[in-house]
Amino acid sequence: MRVYNVLHRRKEEFEPITPNTVKMYVCGMTTNGLVHLGHARQAITFDMIYKYLKLKGYDVLYASNYTDIDDRLINQAKEQNISPLTLADERIKLINQTWKNLDVLEPDFRPRVTQCIPQIIDFITGLIEKGFAYKTPDGDVYFDVKKYSGYGALSNRKIDELIDSVRIENAENKHDNLDFALWKHTEPSEFGFQSPWGQGRPGWHIECSTMIKTYLGDEIDIHGGGKDLIFPHHENEIAQSYCENGCDLAKYWLHNGLITINGQKMSKSLGNFMLVDDVLKNYDSEVIRFAILVNHYTSTQDLGEQALSQAEKSLYYFYNCLSSIDETIQTNDDLVNKFYESMDDDFNSSKVLADLFVAFGDYSKTKNEKIAGAILGCVPYLQKVLGLLKHKPAKFIENVKQKYLTKLNLSTQYIENMINKRSTLKKEKNYQLADAIRDELLQKGIMLKDSKTGTYWDIKQLY
Ligand SMILES: [Zn+2]
Secondary structure, three states, rough: OOOEEEEOOEEEEEEOOOEEEEEEOOOOEOOOOOOOOHHHHHHHHHHHHHHHHHOOOOOEEEEEEEHHHHHOHHHHHHHHHHOOHHHHHHHHHHHHHHHHHHOOOOOOOOOEHHHHHHHHHHHHHHHHHHHOOOOOOOOOOEHHHHHOOOOOOOOOOHHHHHHHHHHOOOOOOOOOOOOEEEEEEOOOOOOOOOOOOOOEEEOOOHHHHHHHHOOOOOOOEEEEEEEHHHHHHHHHHHHHHHHHHOOOOOEEEEEEEOEEEEOOOOOOOOOOOOEEHHHHHHHHHHHHHHHHHOOOOOEEEEEEEEHHHHHHHHHHHHHHHHOOOOOOOOOOOOHHHHHHHHHEEEEEEEHHHHHHHHHHHHHHHOOOOHHHHHHHHHHHHHHHOHHHHOOHHEEEEEHHHHHHHHOOOHHHHHHHHHHHHHHHHHOOHHHHHHHHHHHHHOOOOOOEEEEEEEEEEEEEHOO
């Protein structure tokens, strides 16, 4: 199996530190909002990787955190007049439900920052003692970036270049602009935790380094996250962990690409911020998974309305083909072998689905039993790893049809009446009027297919 290791900017053979065991950590959500499509892409990407590693027989330990305290969350809680921890609890319940709805498996560990404060304090204390961090008179603690010579390796930049790109935060007491906060003091009236440096809260970066050490150990195999986290977040995690533990934090760094919505960056100000719970009112969860997994996880991809409706059409096509295959035929491994080949090549789900498209196309044309057997043989793997084709085909097809009928403002009853009328006209050899009915339905978005067993209707837009 080969994976693209961002640290070395190349595909490498995957060899875990301890044979057959994979320790994986992925930066989780900050609970100041609900799950949007960007979060979904990351979660579904690493869910696929988690499930595939398990399928390959690895003993996987997967941890992903919740940052359950930050400035925005504290302000939101103030507005609602509740404690930030209560608000975080409520959010996490909703977020977990969304993951469930998206068929995203719960990681083995789901640590929260507010539950790891003693470990974080220990970690920071260790860094100060070793001379890699310093306390300011205000009660903040900073990591001294210049003390770590490897800084910039992940983002492939030199320290001097990086200095220009960092935000200059209240730099008065920092030795250097690149130095980042491990601990930030808070006023007595504000939310905070007691520490050897006074009341305060941990910085964001230290949280991940500490949780990895606590739940998985000093060295892990895979560290994941979105590309936007490479700098400074992951760069800072690497620096802290190396200085505290004396070894590399992670052997392989995997980053998923970012998403756009209808060609634009997703942002609240543009009003194109798409929450998964809202998308799920309109689309089956498999449609979201398909829209994401049809692209390679490292690519930038659009997840706007067009991508979602295209994904729905593709799945509709898959389910239609599947429903025409006799479930009792002999299965074979032709597609399963291709599935492993593609997934072993840096989790190329895009290739898996492309191969499936071809197989469904060939089967539709030829009705070849061997191809049908290959498709049926592969379905359990798609279900297990990609979370696709888990529905009963007839049910999925019916749901999509009904959704379109509502949009077209038509009913099944009306269409069936028209079909009956047309059959009668045809029997009476009144072909002109029969054709007129067919054209009328087509204009309304319904197409008819005549076969030996009768006339069937379908939604024109879905083809
Ligand atoms: Zn992180």
